[in-house]
Amino acid sequence: MNLGSLPTQRFDAVILDLDNTLVDSQEALVAAFGSWAREYRISPDQLTGRAGWRTRDIVDAAIEKPRRAEALALIDELELTTTEGITAIPGAVEALSALHEVAAVATSSRRPVALARLAAAGLEPPRVMVSGEDVERGKPEPDAFLLAARRLDADPARCLVVEDAPAGVEAAHRAGMSALALTTSTPSADLDAEAVVTDLSEVSFTVGRDGVSITAPGFQLRSEA
Incomplete structure (x- = not known):
């Protein structure tokens, strides 16, 4: 697990990919x-x-x-x-519950497919969802994440993206956002994100007056020398 400097930052919104980020598909x-x-x-x-x-x-x-x-x-x-066997990624239920109104899903899947996979995994869709047909250009272009930020009325620079794919991490950076990567589908060496964890069960989100903070149970941020 490597959370980098994320525990020291505060975010206005968290934008999550769907496949292999929230649902194991x-x-x-x-x-x-x-x-x-x-x-x-x-x-x-x-x-x-x-x-x-x-x-x-x-x-x-x-x-x-x-x-x-x-x-x-x-x-x-x-x-x-083809939805048999789709389940929630560990920690997904808790993450969506904690983030609630400041969470969005931005997926490359088409909306009916995204909704079917969320339902198969027993997850409620968040208030804001951006699907593949909502944007002119797909990942690794930043369009989906920028649209999600607009719908959340959030500054892109204060948004955290949670992704599992290199194209998604690249899209987050092109949007001017930080990225937390999961190794659910891609080795950590191929994920050029600010932080990398196994799945959402390794982190906790807290929404406070100064924004969203991210922590990891049992993890202490290493102080800089």
Whole structure:
């Protein structure tokens, strides 16, 4: 666990990714995209490095233009119906409960898929949700996080993003935000975030008069020499 300097900072809002950040959807994602890839004879190599991308952008990168509409419709159907085994990431319930009105979800998934996965995991969606179809550009562009900040009426410089994918961490930094990364889907060495933890169970959020603070049970911030 490495919280860096985050325990010394205060934030106006916390913007969380969905897949493998709030919900463990890795098996569902692999199953849905595996079926889709076989249908269109797409090799696994063509999907490598796409973690955090919007579904539409994955389709555009892998499918020729004349077939993109049908390919997008199929993967939408597969993602909507492949929800078995989706569970809440450890600590997700507590994080959303603690953050409440200052939390948002910003996901590359389309809204119906995001809502289906939250429901499958037994999580209530927060007041503010930004999904893949809400923005012109997907991660690693900053659009989703900037839109979430606007909807929360928060200064981007005082927002913390919680992510699991390199594209999401990059998007957070492009938005001028700090990033807390989880190693639920990506090795820590590939996550260039201000802080890295295993999952949300390793941190606690507290909303106070001066903003949101983040701590880790049993963790002491090392003083600078």
